[in-house]
Amino acid sequence: MIKLLNYMLFLIPFMMTGCDKFLAVEVPDNLTHDEYWANREQVVASMNGMYSSLHNNLNRFxxxxxxxxxxxxxxxxxxxxxxxxxxxxxxxxxxxxLLGWGSVYTAITWINSFIKNAPGALERDQTFTESELNVMMGEAYALRALNYFYLVRTFKEVPIIEQPYESDSQQFNTAASSEEEVLNFIEADLDRALSAVAPDFENINERYGRITKNTVKAIWADVKLWRNEYQACLDLCADLSAVYGDKLVEPLNWFSIFSPGNSSEGIFEYQYVQTGFASPLYNWFSHFQQNNAKYLANIANIQVNAGEKLYLPTDPLHFSADTIRLKNYSAFRFSPVSYAGGSGYEVYKFIGQSPYELNYRPTGARNANYIIYRYREILFMEAEALAMLNRYEEAEARINKIRLQCNIPAVSTGVMGADLEFMTNLLMEREFELGFEGKEWFAAVRIARRSGFADALIVKAAENNPLGESYQVVRARLLNPESWFLPYHRTELESNRLLVQKDYYKNK
Incomplete structure (x- = not known):
């Protein structure tokens, strides 16, 4: 079975628009013609287009x-x-x-078109079953929820668009909805999705890259944690632990999470192969010798918070956790690389084929899957929710489950502290395990918004700024919580007259 991204997409012009103007989408008219939504094959092609539109936005996310x-x-x-x-x-x-959200709304309007029109194919193709359509509809609702969840965590208030783009006469000037309204909309979509998507797919190759019930529960647990609904988050995490709790990758096999990917603890990964779309990680972390890596790792900023009570500096093997273990060619190429104007460490877990020796993937990280959810992140969600309920011993047990699976000594009861101290240490633990996987700013914002926890974000971001910005300058820029969210791009404001720039950014 060929992976999703190898399917021939019927809409190449759509995939190549990359438009950054607000809702300036170019969804062709044939999306709404009865002759297009005529059979199962066309619906499947449209479903593949929904997934491919997610690829268009991974760099932005x-x-x-x-x-x-x-x-x-x-x-x-x-x-x-x-x-x-x-x-x-x-x-x-x-x-x-990088603020432009046009491609995200392009993906959303594609999904809206699918939700509206795909059911029509049931009447025209007797080989297309209602149960098969329901699974696809569930995937559509989940993908729409995922897109809006990225938007709301980034901008806080965003427009909600539920209708597809079907005519040039349509007007999409839409005011931004409140964060609460957007989150309610996301949860409604996840509720629809959970009742429809497949628990799994019998053919393992069909499962790769497709949303299942476990994916929906992972997204929903993340949403609940963002909303500070801790018990609801724990309930969803418990369902996932029942599935993945005994499937953590063995310590000596940990690099298989990234190469080849699709490990036993993977929940949802966007699939890449050597042909077709290139993984966005290839453009971010391609190896230094190619001289085109967009980013290197700032290991100094990881080390600064590794206190003696959590990592014993006399024992270098246990200085950091599994995927950012400071050993040659593990998560990082241990020796720093330098160039005119800077230096840093390669993020080897995305560009290597095997650990502990220099062995790059062919043509860089072109085929590195983009991991959207894996089980160890669920354990960190549980730890965070438990700590917010003052159940610190249980929270530490979740962290120790990860540590022991990495052959890292467990933390002793109480050593991570409580309140702000615990959350600061939790963020460090997350970075050691999940670093560079796309969500650490979101995690810091989620924690910092709670009363008394702002310094979990501000201090961490202000220390050791990689551009050499002073602690005082960066701290001043982050004192207002509105700065943790992004402004609307000027072109979005010009295209949508009902969109109003946030007060914090009006004078910038």
Missing amino acids: QVWGDSRSSLYTPGPGDSFTTDYRQFMAQDIYPENG
């Missing part, structure tokens, strides 16, 4: 969800532009090209 986390330092590639530098400096302006 990585920037929004991770690049402000201070784990990064500029690479030698010419693609590291002023726009990326603003994110790293915590000084973002409305003209920044």
Whole structure:
């Protein structure tokens, strides 16, 4: 069975638009013609298009969800532009090209068209079953929820668009909905999805890259944690633990999570192969000798918070956790690489084929899957929710489950502290395990928004800024919580007159 991305897409012009103007989508008229939605094959092709539209946005999602986390330092590639530098400096302006959300709304309007029109094929193709359609509809609702979840974590207030683009006469000027309204909309979609998507697919190759009930539960647990609904988050995580709790990759096999990917603890990964679309990780972390890596790793900023009580500096094998273990060619190429204007470490877990020896993937990381959810992140979600319920011993047990699976000594009861101290240490543990996987800024914002926890984000981001910005300058830029979210791009404001720039950014 060929992976999803190898299917021939029927809409190449759509996939290539890359438009950054608000809802300036170019969905062809044939999406709404009765003759298009005539049979199962056309519906399947449209479903593949929905998944492929997710590929179009992964680079943007990585920037929004991770690049402000201070784990990064500029690479030698010419693609590291002023726009990326603003994110790293915590000084973002409305003209920044990385703010454009047009391609995300293009994906959403594709999904809206599928939700509206795909059921019509049932009446025209007797080989197309209602149960098969329901599974696809569930995937559509889940993909729409996932897109909106990235938007709301990035901008907080965003427009909700439920209807497909079907005519040039349609008007899409739409005011931004409140964060609560967007989250309610997301949860409604996830509820529809959970009742429809497949528990799994009998053919394992069909499962790869497709949304299942476990994917929906992972997204929903993340949403519940964002909303500070801790018990609801734990209930969803418990369902996932029942499936994945005994499937953690063995310590000596940990690199299989990234190469070849689709490990036993993987929940949802966007699939890449050597032909077809290139993984966005290839453009971010391609190896230094190619001289085009957009980013390198700022290991100094990881080390600074590794206190003696969590990692014994006299024992280098246990200095950090599994996937950012400071050993040659594990998560990082241990020796720093230097170039005119900077230096840093290669993020080897995305570009290597095997650990502990220099062995790059063919043509870089072109075929590195983009991991959207894996089980160890679920364990960190549980730990965070339990800690917020003052169940610290249980929270530490979740962290120790990861540590012991990495052959890392367990933390003793109480050693991680409580309240802000615990959350600061939790973020460090997340970075050791999930670093550069796209969500560490989101995790820091989620924690920092709770009363008394702001310094979990501000101090971490202000220390050891990779661009050399002073602690005082970066801290000042982040004191207002509105700065943790992004402004609307100026072109979005010009295209949508009902969209109003946020107060924090009006004078920038």
